[in-house]
Amino acid sequence: MLSPLLAATLLAAPLLAAAIPPARPNILFIMSDDHGKQAISCYGSSLTPSLAPSLIMTPGIDRIAREGMRFDRSSVTNAICGPSRAVMLTGKHSHINGFVTNENKFDGAQQTFPKLLQAAGYRTEIIGKWHLESDPTGFDHWDVLVGQGDYWNPTFIVDGVKTKREGHVTDIIHHEAIERLDALAAGAKERGQPFALLVHHKAPHRNWMPQPRYYQLFNGIKIPEPATLFDDYAGRSVASSMQKMQVSRDLSWDYDLKVSTRHLHPVDPAAPAVPGVKPDPLDQWMATELSRLPLAAREAMHASYAPENDALAAAIGSMDARALTSWKFQRYAKDYLRTAQGVDDSVGALLAELDRLAIADNTLVVYTSDQGWFLGEHGWFDKRWMYEESFRMPLVLRWPRVAAAGGVSAELVQNLDFAPTFLEAAGAAIPADLQGKSMLPLLRAGGATDKPFREAAYYRFEESNGPHTVPRHEGVATARYKLIRFLDLKSADGSPVLELYDLEADPDERTSLADRADHAALQAELLSKLEALRAQYQAPR
Numbered sequence: 001m002l003s004p005l006l007a008a009t010l011l012a013a014p015l016l017a018a019a020i021p022p023a024r025p026n027i028l029f030i031m032s033d034d035h036g037k038q039a040i041s042c043y044g045s046s047l048t049p050s051l052a053p054s055l056i057m058t059p060g061i062d063r064i065a066r067e068g069m070r071f072d073r074s075s076v077t078n079a080i081c082g083p084s085r086a087v088m089l090t091g092k093h094s095h096i097n098g099f100v101t102n103e104n105k106f107d108g109a110q111q112t113f114p115k116l117l118q119a120a121g122y123r124t125e126i127i128g129k130w131h132l133e134s135d136p137t138g139f140d141h142w143d144v145l146v147g148q149g150d151y152w153n154p155t156f157i158v159d160g161v162k163t164k165r166e167g168h169v170t171d172i173i174h175h176e177a178i179e180r181l182d183a184l185a186a187g188a189k190e191r192g193q194p195f196a197l198l199v200h201h202k203a204p205h206r207n208w209m210p211q212p213r214y215y216q217l218f219n220g221i222k223i224p225e226p227a228t229l230f231d232d233y234a235g236r237s238v239a240s241s242m243q244k245m246q247v248s249r250d251l252s253w254d255y256d257l258k259v260s261t262r263h264l265h266p267v268d269p270a271a272p273a274v275p276g277v278k279p280d281p282l283d284q285w286m287a288t289e290l291s292r293l294p295l296a297a298r299e300a301m302h303a304s305y306a307p308e309n310d311a312l313a314a315a316i317g318s319m320d321a322r323a324l325t326s327w328k329f330q331r332y333a334k335d336y337l338r339t340a341q342g343v344d345d346s347v348g349a350l351l352a353e354l355d356r357l358a359i360a361d362n363t364l365v366v367y368t369s370d371q372g373w374f375l376g377e378h379g380w381f382d383k384r385w386m387y388e389e390s391f392r393m394p395l396v397l398r399w400p401r402v403a404a405a406g407g408v409s410a411e412l413v414q415n416l417d418f419a420p421t422f423l424e425a426a427g428a429a430i431p432a433d434l435q436g437k438s439m440l441p442l443l444r445a446g447g448a449t450d451k452p453f454r455e456a457a458y459y460r461f462e463e464s465n466g467p468h469t470v471p472r473h474e475g476v477a478t479a480r481y482k483l484i485r486f487l488d489l490k491s492a493d494g495s496p497v498l499e500l501y502d503l504e505a506d507p508d509e510r511t512s513l514a515d516r517a518d519h520a521a522l523q524a525e526l527l528s529k530l531e532a533l534r535a536q537y538q539a540p541r
Contacts, residue, residue: 024427025399026188026363027117027196028181028350029418031088032343033081033129033205034383036373037394039340042070055223056337060348061367061396068365068398069407069443075457075477076415079371079383079390080466081205082106082131084415088370089113091419091434093537094460099132101463106132111431113419114138117196120428123187125180128173128200135160143176145169149202151209152292168211170203170339174346178353185357196422199350203339206381207255209289210338212297215304217341218334225329226376228508230322233378235511237497239486245374245382245468247332248325253277255286257331258305259312274313329376336375364399364425366418377508384470386459386484387509391477399425402443409447412454412479413439435537452479458533464488474539476530480504483514483526491515500526 037043041056042065076084078094086099089112094100098107114124115138123140130136130144135157146155146162154172155164165172177199184195210217229247233240244250253274254260260273290298312327319327347367354360372390374380383390393415397403416436423430424438441449460474475484482501489497498514500523513519533539 023362024120024122024194025401025425026184026194026359027122027422027425028354028363028365029196029198029422030201030347030350030365030367031129031198032201032203032340032367032369034371034373035204035340035343035369035394036375036389037392038375038377038389039204039337039373040394042066042396043072043394055218055221058340058344058347060344060346060351061394063348063351064365064367064396064398067400067405068396068403069409069447071395071397071409071411071413071439073410073479074368074393074395074413074415075391075459076371076393077457077459078461079385079459080461080463081370082133084370085130085132085200088415088418091416091436093416093435093458093539094462095540096435096538102131102466103463104133106134108134108137111433112138113422114196114198116419116423116428116431117426120423120426121193122426123184123193123195124198125184125195126198126200127177127180128198129202130200141180143180144200145202148205150292151202151207151289152294152297154202168209168342170201170211170342170346173199173201174349177346177350181350181353182357185359188359194426196426199346201343201346203343204336207252207286207289208332208335208339210335211342212300214338214341215300217338219304223330223333223337225326226378228378228510229325229329229376231378231510236509237486237489237499237512237514239471239473239489239497239499240378243380243468243470245380245384245470247329247376247379247381248321250468251328251332251381252286255289257328258286258301258335259309259331260286274309275316277313277316325379332381333375361400364397364402364422366395366397368395368415368418369393370415382468384461384463384466384468386461386473386475386477386482388503388507391459397439397443399443402440404446407443407447409442410479411442411448411452412457412477413442414454414457456529456533458530458537458539460539474530474534476526476533477503478526478529481522481526482509483523483530485527485530498523 040061041058042062077087082102083094083099086097086106090097117124125141126136126139127143136142143156143158151169153166154169155162188195251257259277354363371383372392373383374389377389417439420430420434420436420438424440457477462472464472472487473484480503484499486497491497499512500514501509
């Protein structure tokens, strides 16, 4: 017969086990550069019907979503590379962490989640793109690209020492990541020290140079054009017409589209250019880029691209502007998707390595991009805007011990929330000055909790003097509506230019409802929300 004390202990055991949190997880944080969610197959056509889902295959990223959770309304606070990365590191808006535009230099002395993880006993490492001008801090080992980094034979800084590596940047980052993952797993086993490994790819950033194995991917296939490829912005304010990011006008023939035959030719760099295609300022830059390629890669590139380029040369004299834009879109979209394919290869292989090392069960895996991307929508490439394609970022998380497989969340999470999420997962205190929130309650609850995770998301973009001349703007987005305020553009009455969209009725954001009498109450409500968020986040005037 059991003693009363033993019986009580046995009865309580399941409750005690349920209350014990999982062991502190390892963290594998994978990020790409400019990977739009419409180019990821687990998202299908949830954003816009710009690409047929059957044409896009990203099994690595899809696996994280299938075995974890996909976030459908994840967004950035500032859709530009460096600022977004600084927000993730600090859990604070750009105007608070000091990295507002790509012209800034990150203050590495400030508090970041890697430093806080170190203080909590984690080993922290970063491989790949950094792009914050200052040296990384808060990492036990760092191996990062110099600046933006080159696609071929890039230079890295390894714990303060520059080193040049041969090969394609995606493959290099991947191989280094596998090597470090193996070493970290061994260290965790020997010393019981969990790790946080940040694997940050350059791809698929402009100018979209894929690995040679993907040169012919999508050959013979027509990528469906976005419904808004030929948008005239008639339903928007003047802001959309101020940009320099048109597929039709602003893509470089040589650097972006790989058309200039004198540079594509692997043997004769003096070969004539395509008739009707004038050299542009980025021609010499592309010549330098191509000079980095091994001869075999240049020959393969020439063999893969030359037939389409030759056909263009023969037809360009009779092509109208619309046909030429369609040609440019095909070349641009295919190179973008080819380059992104290498990133997905890496994701899949990293997941397989976690399995091989038998640490997948208690590793928090995150895949995201530093922001979204325009893949021809509204006739554009690049990012920067608060419009959906660049504002929304892909985000999938997997932590088998915490999150059930196949979860989907429609909550308004932001890159602001990464730092507190990592800290809570690690059992570390979340500093009161962080402006984001941990996403773990959503993971535990299957994607939604009793109260909305966030009623509205705040956005602010400042880099109006950048190469694409996107005007400064800020805005607020709820689950259904979005209000954008352009900070330097004035209406006839002197008030800031506004745009207002009903994302349910107008998901492509073609027709602004701002300043319409029948939406006056809604506009006033959103302006009030905007002011409340500005106060909450201490945004400047």
